[in-house]
Amino acid sequence: MLNLAILISGRGSNMEYILKSIKRKRIPINPAVIISNKPNAKGLKIAEKLGINTVIIESKGFKGSRLDYDKKIIATLKQHGVTPKNGLVCLAGFMKIISPQFIRKYKNRIMNIHPALLPAFTGLDVQKQAVEYGVKFSGCTVHFVDEGVDTGPIIIQSAVRIKNRDTSETLAKRILKEEHKIYPEAVRLFAKKKIRISGRKTIIS
Ligand code: GRF
Secondary structure, X not given: XXXXXEEEOOOOHHHHHHHHHHHOOOOOEEXXXXXXXXXXXXXHHHHHHXXXXXXXXXXXXXOOOHHHXXXXXXXXHHHOOOOOOOEXXXXXXXXXXXXXXXXXXXXXXXXXXXXXXXOOOOOOOHHHHHHHHOOOEEEEEEEEOOOOOOOOOEEEEEEEEOOOOOOHHXXXXXXXXXXXXXXXXXXXXXXXXXXXXXXXXXEEO
C-alpha cells in the first residue's frame, strides 16, 4: 500500500479530515507520519489522538540552508516508508517553501491545498485578497506542487460564492468547509491511481 506523510505547521484541520477518511476506510493509503516544523502545532495533538506517528523538525533557529532542512524531512519520510516510489506527501497548512530538490525527488507526489481558486490569488492571506478585490466567487484548490508558488497541475477545485457582507474571516470559514471535502477526495483519487498528468493538466478518471 502507498504510504502517506502530511506536513503541517498549525491547526491541522485538513490533516484531520484526511486521517478520518482513511480511518473510515475511504482511502486505501497508510498514514505513515505527520511532520510539523513547529513544536506547538495543534495538529500534532490531533494526530497523536488518532494514533499516528508524529515527528517535529523545528525550522525556527535551524542552522543550515533550505536544502539542509529538507534533507531532514526527506530522511524522515524515508524512515517511514514514504519514498518517491511508494509515497504521497500532503502539505496541509505547512508554512514553509520547499526546495526544488525535494520537489524534483518527489515529482508529482507532493500535493498542497490553497484557499483560493488558482491561478487567482496566490501567496498568503488570499481570502482577504479575494474579498478586497471584489470577486463574486472564490474557493479552494488542491494541486500538485511544482517549482513555482501555487502553480502546479490542479487536481480538484471547489467554488464558494462571496456574499456582500463577507469578511476574510467569514469567507475563510466557508472555504475551509470545502477544503475538508476536496483534500481527502484528492488523496483518494491518488491512492486509487485515478489521476493522470498530461503537461500541466491532470486527467481524472
Ligand atoms: C488552510 O486554509 C489551507 O488552505 C492553507 O492553510 C490552512 C491550513 O489549515 N494552506 P489547517 O491547518 O488544515 O486547519
